[in-house]
Amino acid sequence: MSSVWKGPLERIDEFRWRIPKTYKQGMRADAVVVTDSQGLEVARDGEALEQLANSACLPGICQPAMAMPDIHSGYGFPIGGVGSTRLEDGVITPGGIGFDINCGVRLLRTNLELVDAAPKIKSWIDRLYRDVPSGLGTRGPIQLDASEVRRVLEHGAGWAVRSGYGTQADLECTEEGGRMEAADAAAVSARAMERGMPQLGTMGSGNHFVEIQVIEKVLAPDVAKVFELHQDQVVIMIHTGSRGLGHQVCTDYLSVMNAALKKYNIDVPDRQLACAPLGSPEGQRYFAAMACAANFAWANRQCITHWVRQATAREFGSTPESLGMTLLYDVCHNIAKIEEHSVDGRSRKLCVHRKGATRAFPPGHSDVPAAYRRVGQPVIVPGDMGRNSYVLVGTQIAMEISFGSTCHGAGRLMSRNEALSAKSPGDVRQSLAEAGVYARSASKRALAEEAPEAYKDVNDIVDITHKAGISMKVVRLRPLGVVKG
Amino acid sequence: MADVKTIIEPFDEAGDAAFRVTASSLPEVFTGCGLALSDLILPRTELGAVPQSGLGAPATRRMRLAAPDLESLLVDFANEIIFLFDSEAFVPSGFEFHEMRQPEQAEGTGNARLEAEVAGIVLAEDALHSVTDRCGILGLVPKAASYHMIEVAELPDGRWTARLVLDA
Numbered sequence: 001m002s003s004v005w006k007g008p009l010e011r012i013d014e015f016r017w018r019i020p021k022t023y024k025q026g027m028r029a030d031a032v033v034v035t036d037s038q039g040l041e042v043a044r045d046g047e048a049l050e051q052l053a054n055s056a057c058l059p060g061i062c063q064p065a066m067a068m069p070d071i072h073s074g075y076g077f078p079i080g081g082v083g084s085t086r087l088e089d090g091v092i093t094p095g096g097i098g099f100d101i102n103c104g105v106r107l108l109r110t111n112l113e114l115v116d117a118a119p120k121i122k123s124w125i126d127r128l129y130r131d132v133p134s135g136l137g138t139r140g141p142i143q144l145d146a147s148e149v150r151r152v153l154e155h156g157a158g159w160a161v162r163s164g165y166g167t168q169a170d171l172e173c174t175e176e177g178g179r180m181e182a183a184d185a186a187a188v189s190a191r192a193m194e195r196g197m198p199q200l201g202t203m204g205s206g207n208h209f210v211e212i213q214v215i216e217k218v219l220a221p222d223v224a225k226v227f228e229l230h231q232d233q234v235v236i237m238i239h240t241g242s243r244g245l246g247h248q249v250c251t252d253y254l255s256v257m258n259a260a261l262k263k264y265n266i267d268v269p270d271r272q273l274a275c276a277p278l279g280s281p282e283g284q285r286y287f288a289a290m291a292c293a294a295n296f297a298w299a300n301r302q303c304i305t306h307w308v309r310q311a312t313a314r315e316f317g318s319t320p321e322s323l324g325m326t327l328l329y330d331v332c333h334n335i336a337k338i339e340e341h342s343v344d345g346r347s348r349k350l351c352v353h354r355k356g357a358t359r360a361f362p363p364g365h366s367d368v369p370a371a372y373r374r375v376g377q378p379v380i381v382p383g384d385m386g387r388n389s390y391v392l393v394g395t396q397i398a399m400e401i402s403f404g405s406t407c408h409g410a411g412r413l414m415s416r417n418e419a420l421s422a423k424s425p426g427d428v429r430q431s432l433a434e435a436g437v438y439a440r441s442a443s444k445r446a447l448a449e450e451a452p453e454a455y456k457d458v459n460d461i462v463d464i465t466h467k468a469g470i471s472m473k474v475v476r477l478r479p480l481g482v483v484k485g
Numbered sequence: 486m487a488d489v490k491t492i493i494e495p496f497d498e499a500g501d502a503a504f505r506v507t508a509s510s511l512p513e514v515f516t517g518c519g520l521a522l523s524d525l526i527l528p529r530t531e532l533g534a535v536p537q538s539g540l541g542a543p544a545t546r547r548m549r550l551a552a553p554d555l556e557s558l559l560v561d562f563a564n565e566i567i568f569l570f571d572s573e574a575f576v577p578s579g580f581e582f583h584e585m586r587q588p589e590q591a592e593g594t595g596n597a598r599l600e601a602e603v604a605g606i607v608l609a610e611d612a613l614h615s616v617t618d619r620c621g622i623l624g625l626v627p628k629a630a631s632y633h634m635i636e637v638a639e640l641p642d643g644r645w646t647a648r649l650v651l652d653a
Binding site: 073075076099100191194195205206244247248250251254255258259270271272274415416417418442443445449 | 495497498501502552553556557560561564567568571572623624625626628629630631632633635650652653
């Protein structure tokens with residue numbers, strides 16, 4: 001079903017390419033993709049650039065609609081898309097956020113060195129596999145009643161910390177402090193709550209994981225020092241989102257937004273871009289529900305952090321505190337937020353949709369935790385399970401050209417079917433073992449579908465973001481072991 | 486159950502799961518889509534052996550859905566199957582449609598409607614969390630049905646076809 005982009009692409013500079021708003025009827029702004037000439041050839045394949053142009057058709061879109069270097073085909077927005085809409089005449093769309101609301105990544109430090117961890121990787125991963133629930137099926141480790149789940153939805157990671165699943169310091173190192181204030185549990189359906197209640201503290205399937213990594217190379221020593229990261233240090237990356245609850249919120253509100261299109265006389269080129277004015281009852285209600293799902297995701301990652309800390313402490317016969325298991329940062333990469341950005345020389349509040357894109361705020365920004373404010377916001381970019389991941393740092397250039405945004409990962413190269421045909425799960429496990437990565441998975445297909453070959457090389461993506469200046473490399477990470485959902 | 490005339494063709498789209506189903510009637514197209522979806526979670530060849538191995542028990546569920554158009558009805562139908570798995574580990578193995586109306590056939594609301602009895606298996610916890618092997622028995626568990634490339638249409642020869650893309 002694949003197509004190749006044949007529309008216009010105007011070169012702005014070495015790393016930016018423009019689809020002018022004259023490309024097709026309905027575009028209200030230009031669309032700009034941040035990539036290099038090689039990345040552009042990859043982006044041309046499939047529907048991603050058409051989807052980027054479609055995102056520029058949203059009412060109230062602020063110039064330009066953006067895509068990050070890991071752009072690839074999604075539903076509605078491309079993955080890697082950033083669309084900022086004006087509060088006064090703009091819309092909000094679930095298609096600009098994605099099904100897995102507040103899918104995100106966090107990185108835990110340890111004071112373990114590679115030499116300490118290497119002999120224990122297999123038993124450590126086996127323990128994480130047993131102790132961190134994948135959540136496939138009906139019951140997770142935390143049983144909530146309806147009133148408690150409402151508290152989770154409205155208080156996010158703060159609920160988890162108050163319930164004993166973390167520390168105040170964790171909240172300070174989580175985007176938004178782990179809670180969006182706009183959350184209103186009354187905007188979330190009973191069905192979404194039913195899906196969410198048993199899944200809190202579970203990883204889920206697909207590309208979600210807990211991965212033990214080592215810092216292979218420090219690339220910005222001054223910033224790494226502020227982030228308390230050093231060569232050969234062992235760290236743990238956690239990637240998951242809002243589970244069935246977030247998917248149900250997106251599903252529920254796609255129906256609401258499809259009805260709203262007619263009500264507000266809005267024309268969009270793709271039903272997955274169904275939307276409503278930000279100020280409308282539908283728009284406000286979706287924003288409140290999305291914030292609930294975002295809070296659920298933060299609580300989820302916080303609870304998983306707790307299981308990871310407990311399992312690691314047991315493995316090493318120690319305590320999380322003695323092992324230095326502090327949180328570097330937690331970023332979300334599927335979300336919409338109200339942020340202040342400079343537009344045409346004046347400061348304006350915008351609704352910034354990031355779908356497969358990460359916030360990358362610069363040094364001095366008030367939303368960056370005090371401990372990091374001097375250098376900028378940590379940006380965590382996972383790669384595939386056989387190759388590198390990165391910690392980057394936000395920049396002023398990102399504020400100026402990409403609404404304070406950068407890439408979120410590698411991006412798929414192969415479909416799941418292609419990946420399944422290319423290698424069996426056993427073959428993938430074997431080749432990972434040969435590369436020094438021990439892998440376990442709760443799903444029969446996940447290992448093959450998530451094989452390194454199925455993804456672009458994150459090194460290429462991060463190189464572009466670094467050279468384009470929308471985030472800068474701090475440390476490069478190498479996987480040692482992984483638990484896939 | 487879908488008859489031999491039902492054609493299910495998986496295709497690659499956006500890295501997730503997608504398929505086109507062609508059949509002689511609208512209920513058969515919906516049946517084909519439902520079975521294609523549940524086959525992703527657990528292929529019917531394996532699902533059939535689950536009760537004997539003590540990893541699940543046969544069950545039936547009822548669906549009653551209404552939507553403004555057939556495309557939305559198909560999305561809702563797929564999402565209902567996903568919800569049944571997510572909330573109670575129910576995997577469908579067959580569909581019997583008692584009602585299937587297009588919007589123009591519906592009285593009053595103008596909505597497309599369906600009512601169906603769904604046969605299947607409720608999986609036991611052990612089936613979901615196998616730790617004896619390095620992997621569990623489950624395949625791909627879709628998380629939502631999308632409107633991306635959605636299509637439900639009657640073909641000139643009177644057969645019906647549908648295209649569905651699932652977020653996984």
